Amino acid sequence: MMNQRVNKRIFLIIMIFCVALLKAQKNEWTFDKLIQKYQINRFFNEVFKNPALMSGFGKYNFSEFKTMYSNIEEEANLIQKPNQQNSFGLLASSFYPADSTTTLWGKAGYVNSNQKDIVWNESIDYDLIYPYFTADSVGGNLKNESYNFLGGYAKSFKKIDFGAQMSYDATLASRAKDPRIRNISSNLKLKLGMNFKNVLGENLGFYGAYQKYTQSNSISFFSEISSPAVYHLNGLGYFNNLLRGTNLEAFYDGFGYGFGAVSSPFKKKDLWITADFRKLTIGKFLVETLSTQISNLKNQDFNIAVTKVFNTKNNTFGVKFNYDNNSKTGVESVISARSGIGLAVLAQNENYNLKNTVYKLSGIFYRDKKNDVFIVAPYVSYQDYNEDYFLIRSFQYFRYLEKGVQSNYIRDLGTASFISSKIHLSYRSVLDQQALLRNDNEASLSSMISNNNMLLSSNAFNFKLGAEFSHNIKKDLNLFFSIDSDLTNINSVLNNSILFSTGLRF
Amino acid sequence: MNHIKYFFAAIAVLLAFTGCSDDPIVVVQKTNVVINLLDPSDAVTITEFKDVKITLTELNTQEKTEQEVTGKTITLELNQGSYEISVGGKVMYNSDNVSEEGTVAGFVSELNFISEEQTEDIQLSLKSFSNDFIIEEIFFTGTLTPQGATYYGDQYFKLYNNTEETLYADGLILAQSKFLTVDKQDYTPNVMGEAFTTVAMTQIPGTGTDYPVEPGKSIVIALDGIDHIENNTNSVDLSGADFEIFDENSGDVDNPSVTNMVNFYDKVVPHSRGFNSYVIARLPEGVNQSSYLADYKYDYEWLFVFGNFQLPQNESDYKIPNEWVIDAVNMSVESEFQWIVTDPSLDSGYTYCGKVDRDETRYGKSVRRRVLQDINGVRLLQDTNNSAVDFIPEASLSLK
Numbered sequence: 031m032m033n034q035r036v037n038k039r040i041f042l043i044i045m046i047f048c049v050a051l052l053k054a055q056k057n058e059w060t061f062d063k064l065i066q067k068y069q070i071n072r073f074f075n076e077v078f079k080n081p082a083l084m085s086g087f088g089k090y091n092f093s094e095f096k097t098m099y100s101n102i103e104e105e106a107n108l109i110q111k112p113n114q115q116n117s118f119g120l121l122a123s124s125f126y127p128a129d130s131t132t133t134l135w136g137k138a139g140y141v142n143s144n145q146k147d148i149v150w151n152e153s154i155d156y157d158l159i160y161p162y163f164t165a166d167s168v169g170g171n172l173k174n175e176s177y178n179f180l181g182g183y184a185k186s187f188k189k190i191d192f193g194a195q196m197s198y199d200a201t202l203a204s205r206a207k208d209p210r211i212r213n214i215s216s217n218l219k220l221k222l223g224m225n226f227k228n229v230l231g232e233n234l235g236f237y238g239a240y241q242k243y244t245q246s247n248s249i250s251f252f253s254e255i256s257s258p259a260v261y262h263l264n265g266l267g268y269f270n271n272l273l274r275g276t277n278l279e280a281f282y283d284g285f286g287y288g289f290g291a292v293s294s295p296f297k298k299k300d301l302w303i304t305a306d307f308r309k310l311t312i313g314k315f316l317v318e319t320l321s322t323q324i325s326n327l328k329n330q331d332f333n334i335a336v337t338k339v340f341n342t343k344n345n346t347f348g349v350k351f352n353y354d355n356n357s358k359t360g361v362e363s364v365i366s367a368r369s370g371i372g373l374a375v376l377a378q379n380e381n382y383n384l385k386n387t388v389y390k391l392s393g394i395f396y397r398d399k400k401n402d403v404f405i406v407a408p409y410v411s412y413q414d415y416n417e418d419y420f421l422i423r424s425f426q427y428f429r430y431l432e433k434g435v436q437s438n439y440i441r442d443l444g445t446a447s448f449i450s451s452k453i454h455l456s457y458r459s460v461l462d463q464q465a466l467l468r469n470d471n472e473a474s475l476s477s478m479i480s481n482n483n484m485l486l487s488s489n490a491f492n493f494k495l496g497a498e499f500s501h502n503i504k505k506d507l508n509l510f511f512s513i514d515s516d517l518t519n520i521n522s523v524l525n526n527s528i529l530f531s532t533g534l535r536f
Numbered sequence: 537m538n539h540i541k542y543f544f545a546a547i548a549v550l551l552a553f554t555g556c557s558d559d560p561i562v563v564v565q566k567t568n569v570v571i572n573l574l575d576p577s578d579a580v581t582i583t584e585f586k587d588v589k590i591t592l593t594e595l596n597t598q599e600k601t602e603q604e605v606t607g608k609t610i611t612l613e614l615n616q617g618s619y620e621i622s623v624g625g626k627v628m629y630n631s632d633n634v635s636e637e638g639t640v641a642g643f644v645s646e647l648n649f650i651s652e653e654q655t656e657d658i659q660l661s662l663k664s665f666s667n668d669f670i671i672e673e674i675f676f677t678g679t680l681t682p683q684g685a686t687y688y689g690d691q692y693f694k695l696y697n698n699t700e701e702t703l704y705a706d707g708l709i710l711a712q713s714k715f716l717t718v719d720k721q722d723y724t725p726n727v728m729g730e731a732f733t734t735v736a737m738t739q740i741p742g743t744g745t746d747y748p749v750e751p752g753k754s755i756v757i758a759l760d761g762i763d764h765i766e767n768n769t770n771s772v773d774l775s776g777a778d779f780e781i782f783d784e785n786s787g788d789v790d791n792p793s794v795t796n797m798v799n800f801y802d803k804v805v806p807h808s809r810g811f812n813s814y815v816i817a818r819l820p821e822g823v824n825q826s827s828y829l830a831d832y833k834y835d836y837e838w839l840f841v842f843g844n845f846q847l848p849q850n851e852s853d854y855k856i857p858n859e860w861v862i863d864a865v866n867m868s869v870e871s872e873f874q875w876i877v878t879d880p881s882l883d884s885g886y887t888y889c890g891k892v893d894r895d896e897t898r899y900g901k902s903v904r905r906r907v908l909q910d911i912n913g914v915r916l917l918q919d920t921n922n923s924a925v926d927f928i929p930e931a932s933l934s935l936k
């Protein structure tokens with residue numbers, strides 16, 4: 031409780047400082063500033079993973095402070111994720127090209143959310159630690175607070191650019207009735223980059239990244255009479271039987287690194303090739319048994335993007351090819367529990383593997399007239415998803431084809447008012463699927479795996495619609511209201527979400 | 537042209553990376569295992585395995601491997617892991633140059649196979665069956681009130697005459713284990729092969745023929761022989777119990793119409809989550825309470841270990857020689873089980889109410905011996921000296 035109050039106070043101080051600093055910049059708010067966040071370089075935004083290249087992100091100061099409220103209903107969702115969520119958030123962000131050679135950017139955000147009906151997952155940061163959750167069959171709702179900070183600096187010289195970026199995310203999750211959860215996670219990322227200009231006619235950028243991640247799980251029961259068993263899950267619904275019961279505290283400790291490269295022609299700037307690699311290894315430890323390591327999860331991402339842009343007199347066209355390969359490898363400990371000295375690790379085996387590969391081809395048509403911008407970006411992607419558990423043979427494989435299109439329209443209404451809208455349509459079809467899943471006397475876990483598999487093997491239609499109206503209440507101050515909705519139809523079940531935002535830009 | 541060159545270079549990197557990705561076939565290592573089954577003693581040599589099975593359960597996954605035993609050396613290939621091993625079945629053996637048929641058992645709560653090749657010995661014991669009472673049911677969990685509060689005092693033990701003759705319950709001792717099945721320690725000396733270490737004992741009174749029990753009949757020993765339904769509608773009526781355990785020094789309840797047990801040593805109070813084991817025994821001719829308490833205490837040591845911290849412990853407790861034991865039941869909780877606290881010849885397995893500690897579903901349940909047959913109301917109960925198969929775990933109460 032004390033830590034939460036301190037975190038909130040620190041966050042508010044930083045937010046107030048940011049807003050004051052941002053407000054000190056005197057700029058007129060114009061249509062050109064608004065469309066900066068829709069400009070063509072967002073089509074190849076992979077290049078901005080290198081902080082040294084952030085000077086090309088925009089040429090105008092752009093700062094924003096907004097409040098957000100969202101409600102998400104996802105009845106068709108993975109059992110281990112919430113099927114309902116409402117959130118309130120605050121976000122302050124700024125992009126500030128101080129001069130022709132110096133660029134600063136920063137962000138501070140706070141989100142408070144209530145997540146409902148999460149079962150078989152008493153951990154947080156699903157994407158990072160899946161499948162190694164602490165879990166029980168009861169589950170429930172979670173109160174969740176997250177704090178996010180990001181700051182960066184880039185400096186350009188004649189032959190070389192440098193950049194650095196740091197981000198920190200902290201999340202607290204809790205539940206006030208049995209099973210009582212108290213989870214805290216922190217995620218620190220550092221990046222250093224450089225960009226060499228005109229090396230044999232090419233700009234070559236490189237960056238390195240460091241990541242440190244931790245999460246603590248604590249489950250407690252006020253009832254002295256009884257409590258459900260606590261499980262430490264492995265892949266595809268299996269768990270270590272020796273650890274089932276009363277190991278209530280776990281700790282995840284992760285370390286990661288990454289690097290990337292960008293290549294683009296020095297003169298013409300119409301072709302970008304990026305390659306990024308990132309690895310994060312997270313060990314899970316049981317706290318009550320002298321930090322016995324029970325699993326080790328290696329997350330690995332490898333991405334390549336090739337973008338070519340064609341400029342005509344009035345319009346811009348682009349085509350991009352993405353290759354994204356994400357993999358998870360799980361090494362699990364073989365435990366001895368009956369030696370009389372507590373738990374001991376006898377051996378470690380690589381029992382779990384997940385490989386997710388996406389090939390995506392996308393295009394863009396960009397038309398920028400004086401008072402309006404129109405964008406259409408169709409895409410098609412092929413996804414190959416393979417999840418295996420080897421200790422007790424189990425797997426699920428999927429092949430998907432997704433087709434979609436996104437369109438944006440932004441217009442200057444001429445009375446210091448602006449509107450913008452976006453539509454996104456996509457359809458994911460399942461080309462092929464195979465599965466061998468647990469179906470035994472662990473009825474609840476077998477049912478969870480089966481339900482998750484049914485969801486993943488369903489076609490899905492998605493429709494997003496967003497609209498924003500903004501007006502300059504002063505020359506340098508723009509007030510905006512926006513609404514975004516998202517509908518997804520899976521197996522005749524409609525998931526929907528709505529997001530309201532309002533704030534100020536300057 | 538340069539652009540195309542770079543594009544193909546990127547594709548080449550992509551293909552090279554994809555080609556170098558690992559095949560996901562690094563799985564569990566195997567161990568070639570040799571198990572030597574050791575004869576029960578120097579005087580007993582097994583000559584033939586007639587119907588013996590070995591069961592190896594990998595404790596992390598609960599995967600079972602079973603194999604028929606045909607000789608004293610067993611070879612098999614197992615996944616590396618931590619195993620619970622039980623052996624049991626009928627054999628022919630030589631004892632004093634006489635060939636006899638018997639039942640053997642072996643039980644090891646944990647053997648770790650982590651090498652490519654590994655050889656281990658398992659000691660077999662000759663099971664002893666007495667023509668006497670057996671433990672039919674143990675109710676130890678207590679009950680919950682309709683309001684959800686715990687209610688204790690309604691626990692009971694039920695003993696059964698599984699023979700064809702009238703037996704006399706006079707002098708029967710019910711003893712509770714000192715050692716817990718959820719806390720394995722290296723006790724020195726380890727007397728388990730010869731005796732059962734006990735923390736409390738209660739005895740049925742009588743002069744020898746005061747309490748006859750006909751074949752197929754039971755007697756109930758209650759913790760408190762009252763009608764507990766009056767206090768808790770989810771409980772049982774024990775006012776008709778044959779005996780009750782009463783200790784006037786502990787604020788206990790005494791029903792004068794239920795015969796009190798003799799407090800032989802301390803007070804038997806069942807562990808409500810089932811961490812103790814129980815035996816019933818008879819004192820041999822010439823041993824009474826006074827002489828037993830004078831002669832059968834022993835000293836032992838063990839080492840308390842927590843991480844790098846170690847503290848030697850010295851204790852003294854009573855032991856009951858295995859030859860006096862007429863039946864034994866090991867009990868535990870599956871998720872916490874470490875070892876059985878009797879010799880395998882008395883009981884080579886365990887039973888339970890609750891698969892995890894503080895299992896919320898355990899209340900109002902008991903462990904009950906399986907019925908092999910029921911002829912004209914006379915039941916024959918299963919007794920192989922293996923509670924894991926002889927008892928129904930988490931059973932409904934017979935007295936409800």
